Amino acid sequence: MSPVSRLQSLLERREFTVSAELGPPKGPNIEVITTKIGLLRGMCDAVNVTDNQTAIVRISSAATCALLVQQGIEPIMQMTCRDRNRLAIQADLFGAVALGVRNLLCLSGDHQVFGNHPTAKNVFDLDSVQMIGMVKRLRDEGLTLGGEPVDGAMPMFIGGAANPFGDPFELQVLRALKKANAGVQFIQTQCIYDMVRFREWMKRVTDLGIPEHVHILAGVMPLKSAGAARYINNNVAGIYVPDPIVKRMSAAGKGQKARDEGIRITAEIIEQVREIPGVHGVHIMAVEWEEAVQPLTEMAGLLPRPVLAEGE
Amino acid sequence: MIVAERKPIAELTSRLAPYRRILVVGCNTCVAVCSAGGAKEVAVTSALLRIALGREHPETRVDETCVERQCEVEMNAELAPSLGNYEVILSMACGVGVQTLAEQFNTAVVIPALNTKFMGRPEGLGEWSERCAGCGNCVLERYAGVCPITRCSKNLLNGPCGGSANGRCEVDPERLPCAWQLIYDRWVALGQLDRYLTNEPAKDWSSSLHGGPRRIQREDIR
Amino acid sequence: MKPYLVLGCDRSASRALADLCRTGYVLPDEVEYRTLPCSGSLDVLYILRAFEQGFERVLVLSCNDDACRSLDGSRRAAQRSARARTLLSEVGVNPRCVSFRQISPTMAADLCIWLDEFVQPLPAEAEPEKAE
Numbered sequence A: 001m002s003p004v005s006r007l008q009s010l011l012e013r014r015e016f017t018v019s020a021e022l023g024p025p026k027g028p029n030i031e032v033i034t035t036k037i038g039l040l041r042g043m044c045d046a047v048n049v050t051d052n053q054t055a056i057v058r059i060s061s062a063a064t065c066a067l068l069v070q071q072g073i074e075p076i077m078q079m080t081c082r083d084r085n086r087l088a089i090q091a092d093l094f095g096a097v098a099l100g101v102r103n104l105l106c107l108s109g110d111h112q113v114f115g116n117h118p119t120a121k122n123v124f125d126l127d128s129v130q131m132i133g134m135v136k137r138l139r140d141e142g143l144t145l146g147g148e149p150v151d152g153a154m155p156m157f158i159g160g161a162a163n164p165f166g167d168p169f170e171l172q173v174l175r176a177l178k179k180a181n182a183g184v185q186f187i188q189t190q191c192i193y194d195m196v197r198f199r200e201w202m203k204r205v206t207d208l209g210i211p212e213h214v215h216i217l218a219g220v221m222p223l224k225s226a227g228a229a230r231y232i233n234n235n236v237a238g239i240y241v242p243d244p245i246v247k248r249m250s251a252a253g254k255g256q257k258a259r260d261e262g263i264r265i266t267a268e269i270i271e272q273v274r275e276i277p278g279v280h281g282v283h284i285m286a287v288e289w290e291e292a293v294q295p296l297t298e299m300a301g302l303l304p305r306p307v308l309a310e311g312e
Numbered sequence B: 001m002i003v004a005e006r007k008p009i010a011e012l013t014s015r016l017a018p019y020r021r022i023l024v025v026g027c028n029t030c031v032a033v034c035s036a037g038g039a040k041e042v043a044v045t046s047a048l049l050r051i052a053l054g055r056e057h058p059e060t061r062v063d064e065t066c067v068e069r070q071c072e073v074e075m076n077a078e079l080a081p082s083l084g085n086y087e088v089i090l091s092m093a094c095g096v097g098v099q100t101l102a103e104q105f106n107t108a109v110v111i112p113a114l115n116t117k118f119m120g121r122p123e124g125l126g127e128w129s130e131r132c133a134g135c136g137n138c139v140l141e142r143y144a145g146v147c148p149i150t151r152c153s154k155n156l157l158n159g160p161c162g163g164s165a166n167g168r169c170e171v172d173p174e175r176l177p178c179a180w181q182l183i184y185d186r187w188v189a190l191g192q193l194d195r196y197l198t199n200e201p202a203k204d205w206s207s208s209l210h211g212g213p214r215r216i217q218r219e220d221i222r
Numbered sequence C: 001m002k003p004y005l006v007l008g009c010d011r012s013a014s015r016a017l018a019d020l021c022r023t024g025y026v027l028p029d030e031v032e033y034r035t036l037p038c039s040g041s042l043d044v045l046y047i048l049r050a051f052e053q054g055f056e057r058v059l060v061l062s063c064n065d066d067a068c069r070s071l072d073g074s075r076r077a078a079q080r081s082a083r084a085r086t087l088l089s090e091v092g093v094n095p096r097c098v099s100f101r102q103i104s105p106t107m108a109a110d111l112c113i114w115l116d117e118f119v120q121p122l123p124a125e126a127e128p129e130k131a132e
């Protein structure tokens, strides 16, 4: 099957790909999106568009992705199971494909208690593994989950997430295999600070043969300050910033100096993950700090991004 | 059993404010076992109501009684003769009991005194935890006896999510164990970890409340 | 009716009170004294009923932990007094209206002071008292 997206083409050509992340505004402010597009254009191969990230209401991922397509940026649409049941997910996918979206990232989604509508009723009709299977069926068999034919083709490059730092470690390894078996084609990982654990996770998924079928994109997130690192360690389950990194961030001081150090550390992490067999790209999560992507990709030697010939 | 918790007295007094003749009716089954609505709690709640409501209206009468199982019409029949003496019934049963009284005594005003919480079990003294969501199609055998629907905050059938850390669930690490850690530990102990590799398909929720209110009919018993 | 109720354990409080009365002490007019066979048997409901009947304040006098004849009776009495406070505060009764003290038969002098304190007006804006 020929690639359906630029991201897929590059990965299949074994280019080391770069994806970035765009957090949509908390309302229909297109200007914000346009500004962020400006910051990311030329710096990466595709852009993740988050879906009510951390359960905070924002302009929909599908609409933002359509705007990106219009402006010539390739989106990776994130889709969570938290807010939609199987009907809504499929309907939104039809819409997204019709509007030119080709890459999809299937997620369970952050629990609503963390967001700005903690009293909401969640959905979780499917989980991310089931969503992956459903999308594969839409695409390959042309059938909805309910078994009816899909009117039109569903060219999609299907992605999922993995957290090498979550527990139980063994399940976080095997879950990648479950996703691979369900039909996932690329996996973006949680942000990596702890190289020891990441290497171990990569070794285990490689032993299972996963990178032969699934492109693994290593997640990185530049830190803005030592405080941010401590915040993550104290408040975000499943991410861990090791002490030496926290110390480097404190030593760097405050403000711009700390931000520069954060970018430097991330560039070093990118250099290290690049050497690990099976890692086919990086995913940069500069959440609400899209300005960091340019200096970071530059420092990590990821620029310029390859250009695809027409029809490739 | 069904686990419930008494509503704050302030909420009860505001609901009961218009009434002067009140009958508090407890239930001796589940809610008595979880110390929410048995005879003891009926006595305490009634005493508190008398103190609170009696301040403004000393003529307020709060009487107490307790039936064996408020969700069964037959067991509530004993209430019928005295109901004429009261303007309102404050039911200290679970939501099923409250509805049974309302259905059975169609001229009675019935107010719930409890918040019915879940199907669960005691965990030590003064603590209860939810164990079953009544999904109508039990899958416990596939999860080593730990229910992922009830005990995983995201109901993940192919978990865990990335937020499982040190055996705790990210949603409330202090109070909640991660269901998937529990499942994993049991699988390892039973030598059944290979079960994890079978992907659980999308669940048929039609057997759950999502398929509409449920009813069981058994010809052999009718 | 008297507004204040003292619930005293037979083996400690009542003996201390008897001692005190031998010195010529007379219980304040506003205080009713009731003997409990053992404060371990004190029920939350007993305290609530007192308020229901119109008492405004209750003082529970229990044996010292090591002197309690039903082992952890004193501890239970403390717990129940605390529970009564929580419940009563739900209906707008100042939790300070329920006090709990531990006493031995030889503490007549302390009892005298406590009873004196007990009949003093409560501070207007009482802070919520911690459970004992």
Ligand code: SF4
Pocket (backbone or CB within 6 Å): B131, B132, B133, B134, B135, B136, B137, B138, B139, B140, B147, B148, B149, B150
């Ligand atoms: S699988 Fe369904 S029936 Fe079984 S324990 Fe869980 S919620 Fe209850």
Ligand code: SF4
Pocket (backbone or CB within 6 Å): B151, B152, B153, B154, B155, B156, B159, B160, B161, B162, B163, B164, B165, B168, B169, B170, B171, B177, B178, B179, B180, B181
């Ligand atoms: S941490 Fe565990 S229990 Fe909590 S949502 Fe994730 S998988 Fe479920």
